[in-house]
Amino acid sequence: MNDEQQIRELITTWLRVTAEGDINQILPLMTDDVVFLVAGQPPMRGREAFAASFAGWQGKFSLETDCEIQEIQVSGNLAYSWTRLSVTMTPVGGGPANRRSGTTLTVWRKNADGAWQIFRDANLLAPESD
Numbered sequence: 001m002n003d004e005q006q007i008r009e010l011i012t013t014w015l016r017v018t019a020e021g022d023i024n025q026i027l028p029l030m031t032d033d034v035v036f037l038v039a040g041q042p043p044m045r046g047r048e049a050f051a052a053s054f055a056g057w058q059g060k061f062s063l064e065t066d067c068e069i070q071e072i073q074v075s076g077n078l079a080y081s082w083t084r085l086s087v088t089m090t091p092v093g094g095g096p097a098n099r100r101s102g103t104t105l106t107v108w109r110k111n112a113d114g115a116w117q118i119f120r121d122a123n124l125l126a127p128e129s130d
Contacts, residue, residue: 063087
């Protein structure tokens with residue numbers, strides 16, 4: 001399997017295990033020094049920060065995603081991808097769903113074992129209007 005195919009599979013895996021709420025499968029998909037950028041928020045640095053943020057909504061919402069990969073480019077041990085993404089978070093106990101959509105830009109880094117991991121991620125999703 002080539003690098004682009006591996007990254008495509010990782011994107012699919014990321015969406016699936018995030019919807020399942022399985023933090024133990026999510027964390028290995030990112031580097032220790034990962035940085036997530038979200039508009040209006042300070043950068044989220046490292047796996048531990050991600051895990052803490054994830055714990056804040058885990059079990060409180062069901063998650064549905066629709067992702068369309070627009071581009072993947074690989075150069076040596078770095079690659080980037082950008083996607084069009086829609087996310088719907090519905091409260092488990094009922095209530096209005098929170099829908100966000102937009103683009104993401106992800107930088108991937110190949111580790112010493114040859115596996116691709118998320119290194120940097122810019123999430124440009126915005127609330128959808130009804």
